[in-house]
Amino acid sequence: MILTLIVGVAAVAALLIGATSLLLRAAAGPPQSSPASRASTVASELVTSRTTTSTGAATSTPSAIAGVSDSEQASEPAVPHPHVPVVGTGAAASATTTLAAGTSLHAGDVVVIDAGHQGRADMRLEPIGPGSTQMKPCVESGTQGVVTHVPESLVNLEVALKLEKALEAHGVKVIMVRTTQKVDIPNSKRAGIANSAHAALFIRLHCDGVNSPSAHGFLMLRPGVNRWTGPIVALSKIAAGLVDKAVLGTTGALDRGTQVRNDLSGFNWSKVPTILVEMGVMTNPSEDRKLSTASYQQEIADGMANGVVQYLHGR
Numbered sequence: 001m002i003l004t005l006i007v008g009v010a011a012v013a014a015l016l017i018g019a020t021s022l023l024l025r026a027a028a029g030p031p032q033s034s035p036a037s038r039a040s041t042v043a044s045e046l047v048t049s050r051t052t053t054s055t056g057a058a059t060s061t062p063s064a065i066a067g068v069s070d071s072e073q074a075s076e077p078a079v080p081h082p083h084v085p086v087v088g089t090g091a092a093a094s095a096t097t098t099l100a101a102g103t104s105l106h107a108g109d110v111v112v113i114d115a116g117h118q119g120r121a122d123m124r125l126e127p128i129g130p131g132s133t134q135m136k137p138c139v140e141s142g143t144q145g146v147v148t149h150v151p152e153s154l155v156n157l158e159v160a161l162k163l164e165k166a167l168e169a170h171g172v173k174v175i176m177v178r179t180t181q182k183v184d185i186p187n188s189k190r191a192g193i194a195n196s197a198h199a200a201l202f203i204r205l206h207c208d209g210v211n212s213p214s215a216h217g218f219l220m221l222r223p224g225v226n227r228w229t230g231p232i233v234a235l236s237k238i239a240a241g242l243v244d245k246a247v248l249g250t251t252g253a254l255d256r257g258t259q260v261r262n263d264l265s266g267f268n269w270s271k272v273p274t275i276l277v278e279m280g281v282m283t284n285p286s287e288d289r290k291l292s293t294a295s296y297q298q299e300i301a302d303g304m305a306n307g308v309v310q311y312l313h314g315r
């Protein structure tokens with residue numbers, strides 16, 4: 001009888017231990033949601049993004065992007081947010097900081113600027129995110145001006161150099177991914193530069209090319225929620241909103257809205273908040289011409305700098 005009781009108690013204890021360890025494992029595991037609900041979140045984000053976009057420039061279908069989450073179970077540990085444990089640079093300090101040129105914002109704030117593309121494309125393939133089986137070219141060639149024939153990579157670089165100066169005038173430390181056309185830096189490595197710098201923001205400069213010659217304007221891209229981007233989505237969204245509004249203000253460009261993207265290597269390899277701006281549409285004759293003028297490039301750069309500084313203050 002006693003023996004039976006002991007055995008019974010032991011059995012119950014074993015069951016409890018087993019259940020507890022299962023619970024602990026469930027709590028420690030990275031997936032916060034099932035693949036199905038993750039995919040539907042991504043899909044609904046895409047639907048939202050499409051409704052805010054006035055041109056049909058999206059290059060990926062919802063099912064293809066949802067498939068990224070579906071087929072690739074989350075298996076990586078969550079990356080701690082780089083800015084959560086900031087010590088000694090509280091919101092109170094930033095709230096009282098003025099926007100005067102040369103003012104230090106948060107001590108050590110670094111913005112990494114990536115002038116999209118480069119002089120020559122690098123069509124070797126790389127995973128679209130750490131551990132992914134989906135591959136994309138390291139650096140695609142980009143678009144070019146329909147009337148100027150200027151390559152997108154050059155416009156991106158020219159604006160990037162202006163943005164560097166504008167941010168430095170605000171006292172922001174800047175790291176440039178590239179300052180010449182003669183580089184070969186895969187998109188994953190570009191994100192790696194931002195990660196190594198623990199950048200407050202990784203801003204990627206591009207121009208668009210679309211099928212319709214009448215399509216023009218400014219388009220913002222930001223990362224969606226997927227197996228890699230969880231820790232950076234919220235701040236990226238804030239930066240996207242502020243930079244978008246500021247650039248539309250300085251340029252008067254047509255607002256093409258915001259796209260939420262899960263298929264961009266430069267987002268998925270980034271462990272710091274990141275946005276991508278499509279500064280204009282080079283397949284539109286008049287916007288192509290404008291994008292190659294120093295004055296319009298300066299308006300874009302000034303707008304981006306204003307938005308970035310607001311973002312740095314608000315973090």
Ligand SMILES: [Zn+2]
Nearest residue numbers: 116142206207
């Ligand atoms: Zn581009």
